[in-house]
Amino acid sequence: MASGPDTSPLSRHRGIVLVGGQDAAEIERIAHLLIGDTSHPVTVGPDVQEGADVIHRLSLDLARSGDRVDVVATLAPGTPLRALALLLGALVDSDLGRPSGECLLQHVVAAVSAVDLADLVLNEVDDRFFAAEHVIDLVEHATVIALTDTAAVPPRDLYLLEQLLARLAPETAVLRAQDLSRHSLSARGGAAQLGGAAGWMQALSEHTPDHHDDGMITTFVYRDERPFHPERLAAVVEQTFAPGAVGTVLRSRGFTQFATRSDRVGSWSSVGQMLSLDPTSLPSWHLNSPHGQQIAFFGVDLDTAAIRRDLDICLLTNDELLSDPASWHDLVDPFPVWDDHRHTH
Numbered sequence: 144m145a146s147g148p149d150t151s152p153l154s155r156h157r158g159i160v161l162v163g164g165q166d167a168a169e170i171e172r173i174a175h176l177l178i179g180d181t182s183h184p185v186t187v188g189p190d191v192q193e194g195a196d197v198i199h200r201l202s203l204d205l206a207r208s209g210d211r212v213d214v215v216a217t218l219a220p221g222t223p224l225r226a227l228a229l230l231l232g233a234l235v236d237s238d239l240g241r242p243s244g245e246c247l248l249q250h251v252v253a254a255v256s257a258v259d260l261a262d263l264v265l266n267e268v269d270d271r272f273f274a275a276e277h278v279i280d281l282v283e284h285a286t287v288i289a290l291t292d293t294a295a296v297p298p299r300d301l302y303l304l305e306q307l308l309a310r311l312a313p314e315t316a317v318l319r320a321q322d323l324s325r326h327s328l329s330a331r332g333g334a335a336q337l338g339g340a341a342g343w344m345q346a347l348s349e350h351t352p353d354h355h356d357d358g359m360i361t362t363f364v365y366r367d368e369r370p371f372h373p374e375r376l377a378a379v380v381e382q383t384f385a386p387g388a389v390g391t392v393l394r395s396r397g398f399t400q401f402a403t404r405s406d407r408v409g410s411w412s413s414v415g416q417m418l419s420l421d422p423t424s425l426p427s428w429h430l431n432s433p434h435g436q437q438i439a440f441f442g443v444d445l446d447t448a449a450i451r452r453d454l455d456i457c458l459l460t461n462d463e464l465l466s467d468p469a470s471w472h473d474l475v476d477p478f479p480v481w482d483d484h485r486h487t488h
Contacts (some may be wrong), residue, residue, distance in 0.1 A: 159216065160177055162215065165220055165278065176323055195230040222312050231394070254320065260278055263275040282311060364397075372457055372458070383450065390446050393415065408432050409423050416464070
């Protein structure tokens with residue numbers, strides 16, 4: 144008898160759906176919409192290891208008993224979606240394989256308040272970076288974004304947010320919560336690919352154009368192999384990226400290197416008016432580490448020539464570059480010392 148996708152004993156499983164977000168009531172409401180007659184609901188979080196273990200054991204028990212693996216997991220607010228999804232995906236792959244070539248972790252649904260997102264991204268908020276990073280982490284690592292509170296956001300702002308989300312998470316379905324249903328998840332998900340699906344990662348790919356403008360959102364990638372002079376960078380951050388100076392930068396993300404910290408690759412991340420420059424675990428000398436500056440900017444009416452010009456000013460000059468690298472450590476560096484904790488500017 145010929146075999147096909149439906150002959151696999153696991154192919155009939157609907158799979159695992161994770162539902163996370165900012166607000167417990169909204170997470171629970173959306174999870175309820177996704178629970179069907181065959182679903183096994185479970186609530187976990189915020190601990191990643193414990194949550195992944197609970198969902199993994201439940202899925203394994205269902206599969207071994209011959210029952211259908213159809214799990215809808217409600218995650219406590221603050222649960223790191225990406226970390227839990229990556230760990231859980233690895234666990235179920237290891238024990239249950241990939242029916243029809245697909246991971247049983249099918250969807251990661253993020254419930255995000257449109258009001259909060261608009262406040263963080265569109266307004267001149269400069270003191271909520273950790274909240275902003277949490278929201279961005281949700282939207283950049285989901286297969287489905289469920290926008291709540293949409294009626295409270297002006298239509299033009301809501302449309303702009305939806306266009307931005309489509310650029311930040313190009314593999315993700317962006318839906319208003321009132322349009323979400325179990326049938327919204329009928330298509331097989333791509334949760335196992337979330338590790339590299341964020342828009343900024345795709346923008347930094349060497350196969351992607353460094354400039355794209357669809358009439359609403361502009362994407363611009365700044366690249367240069369030279370390190371930044373941190374004192375000049377601090378001045379440019381205050382001037383160039385002030386509200387309206389080069390258009391409206393809604394989000395930027397990538398890798399950076401300071402001359403004074405030449406042994407480490409830094410992480411550049413901004414949301415609205417909030418910028419964080421932090422260390423990564425990557426040593427700059429490693430062959431596979433990003434070199435110099437690789438930063439993706441997403442915004443409205445961006446003056447990309449001005450961004451390039453002003454960031455170029457921050458690079459080491461030819462004379463500085465040819466000087467003794469040991470002398471770079473004596474350059475003025477106004478940014479906080481990297482001690483593997485987040486620092487905002």
